[in-house]
Amino acid sequence: VKISDLEGKVIGIYFSANWYPPCRNFNRVLIGVYEQLKSNGSNFEIVFVSSDEDLDAFNSYRENMPWLSIPFSDLETKKALNRKYDVESIPCLVILQPDNTKDDDTYYDGVELIYRYGVDAFPFTKEKLDELRREEKRKHDSQTVTNLLTNPERDYLLDQTITRKVGHSVLSAYTCLFVPVDSLKGKTVGLYLSAQWCMPCVEFTPKLISIYQKIKQALQEKGGGEDFEIVFVSNDRDQSSFESYFGTMPWLALPFRDPTARTLAKYFDVQWIPCLIIIGPDGKTVTKQGRNLINLYQENAYPFTDAKVESLEKEMEEAAKSLPRSEYHAGHRHLLTLVSEGSGGGPFICCDCDEQGSGWAYQCLECGYEVHPRCIRAVTPQSSIEDR
Template sequence: MKKDMHEIFREAFKCLGIEALRLIVGHRNSPSTQRELIRKRPHPKHLTLKGQQKRDRKDTLDRKFNIEGIPSLIVLKPSGDILTSSGVEEVQAVSDEAFRLWSEGKALFWTRSPGEDEHVWDDIACTRCHMRPIVGTRYGCAHQDCDIDLCEDCLTKYTHDHPIEKYLIPKKSYSLEHLFVSIPYLLAPKKGENIETKTLWNDDVKNIAIYFSAKWYSPAQEFTSKLAQLYEEVQTSDHPFRIIFVSSDENESSFDEFRADMPWPAVPFNKGAILKQYFQCGVHTLIVLSSEGKIVTRRGRNYVSSRGIEALKTWAKGERLSPLTEDEFEWAGFYCDGCETAPMIGKRYHCSTCGNYDLCSVCEKKGHEHPLELVPIPNDE
C-alpha cells in the first residue's frame, strides 16, 4: 500500500507539474520496506530517526494526530493545521484528483450536517460526489465485486451495470417484508424451483432465523450439519419454523457447494449485502427474528450448540429461551491464553495487569501470577 501511494504521488505530480506537496509515511513495517520507501522520499536525514528518538517522535505524532492504525496519511496545511486525516481513503477513492485538490488546499471528502431523523453513515463515502460520511439515505450495489455507495442526490446521476439497492438503517425496526425487500426470490433447497420470498412468513410462522455463513469458514461445516438435522426434526412439530441462508462465500460455486445439503432456502448469491450490513454480524451467525421483524436473539448459534432441539422448538412456538448460563456462553472472538481453546466457552477470567489476557475456568484453577477478574456475560441481544 505504501509503495503504491508513492507511485501514485510521483505519477500525479509528473502530470500536473506540482511540487507543492511532500509525502511522508511515518510508520514502517520492516527494514526492507523502509529502505524502499526512503528511495522515493526527501533526503533520509529529514525522515529517519534512531533509537529512543525515533520511538519518541513516533509516539508524539501518534498522539498529536490520533493515529489508531496503519497505513495512515495526514495531510497538513502550511499553517500546520490538518487538511484531512483521511489521506489513505482519499487516495484510494481517486488518487490524481486527491493530490490535485491537496495542492490547492482542499480535501476530497466533504459532508453536511444531518437534518432531523437523518442517519449518518460513518466512514462511508459517496462514490460520485465523495460525501463522507454519507448523510441521509444510502444506496449501493449488492454485488460483492462492486464497491459502490451513493447518496440520494447522486442516485439518478450514476449509471451502473447491476441494480442499486437502498440500505437499511442499522438498529431501526423494520417488518420482515421491508427487511427482505431487496431479495427478489429465494433459492429452494436441493436446487428446486425458486420460492417467493413472502413464503418465509406465511402459514402463521412465529419466528424465522437467518443463517450467515460460508464454506471457507471451517467451523461452519460441523455446525451446519447439526443445524440441518435439528431443522428437519422440528418440521414434524405442530409449529412451522423457517431458516434462510445468507452466504459470505467468495464465489458462486462455493456457495452452491456449501448449500447443497441445506434443507432450507437461500438468498441468491450476491443478493445478501443489504442484510449483512443491516445486522452487522460475523461470518458465522444465526439471528432469530419474530414475525414482526424484531430480533429475538443474535446468539442463535450459541443456543443451538447448547440447547439443541429445545432451541428450535421454543422459537417455532414464538417463545424465548431462558438466558444462556455462564457455563453455556460462547465468547466469540476470545480464546483462552492457557489452553488456547477458541472460541472460549463458559466462564471467562481476565487479567487487567497483563492486558489482553483471558483464561477459561479450567485454566483459571491452575493459577496466574496476577489477580483475575470474572467477566460478566454481556446483555447485548
C-alpha cells in the first residue's frame, strides 16, 4: 500500500506487541471497532507499529489484524515513530487527522477513547469528543439504578435458587428466577464485572463472596432496612462458563451476553477485570474502586463512600502509632521498616497475601518487598532466615 493512499484519512498509529496481555486484550476491542467503521464506509485506517521481539511473534500477531503495518525489519521507522509520539507504554493508539498540521489535531489517548466510546468516537475530532463528553455528563447526572441495568427488552435480573434432588445420590440444580431491577432501588449496589477465564477474577470472587455475606449479616443485625446487593456482569465467553461461574455466586446477575453488559463497560470506562463499581442508594456512582477498597478494608469498606474511606484512613493512621517501627517477618531475611505514603511508601501489592495495599506497610527497600501490617508474622532475625 502506498503512503499516498492514506491521504485524506483519519489514521491511527497503533503501538502494540504480542507478548503483552493488555495489548492482546485491547487488540480484540480495536478489531471490532475497526471492522465496524470500515463496514460503515468511514474514512479510517490503522498502521501497526510492532514492539514484538522477533519476526515469528510479529507474524503471529499481525495475521489477526485487518489493517496495515510497518514492516518488522524497518527498525528506523519504528524508532522514529516511537520518538516522535513519545511512546512510553503500550498499547498506544495515536490518532492523526487528515489535515494534521498542529499538535492539537493529534490525540495520544486513542486507547482510552476506543475503550470509552468505541465507534462513537470517530472521527476523533475535538468537536466530536466534546459532544460525547457532554452526553456522558448528562447520562451521569440523570443516572439511576434502573436506567443502568435495564433495556427496552428486559427489566429484570437473574437470581438463582438451589434445588436438591434426592435419589440414589444428591444433586444440586441451579434454577434462575427473575428479579425486578426496581427491587434494587434504595440499596447500595455493586456491579461486579468478572469472568471465569480471568485468573485474578477467580481469585477475587471467593473473597468478595465472604465480604458480601459479612456485610449482609451486619446490615440484617443492624436493622433499619438498609441493604447491599451485587450484580454480576459477565465477561464469560460462553453460556456454560457463565452458568458455572454464576453458580458459585450468592447474588444477582445480568443475563449472559445481555447488551447492557457492554454498555456498562463503556459507560464506566472499564479496562480491566475484575472490577467492582459501587452505586449508592440514590442511584449515583459512589466509586469505581470497589475491588481495591475490599482488598484494603474488607467488610469495613461498606458503604464505600469518601467519608467512610476517610474515616478508615484516620483509623489506620491512629493504629499505626502503636506499631513497631521495624520488624523481622517470617519468609523474608531482611529487617522491614514501617513506612507510610508520606515516608517512602505508597500503593503496593502485599508480598504475603497478594492483596493490594495502601497507606502503611512494612517495607524492605533493598528487595522491593512490602507487606500489610496485618500480615506481619514477627520473628527473631535468625528465625526469619530459617523460615526463608
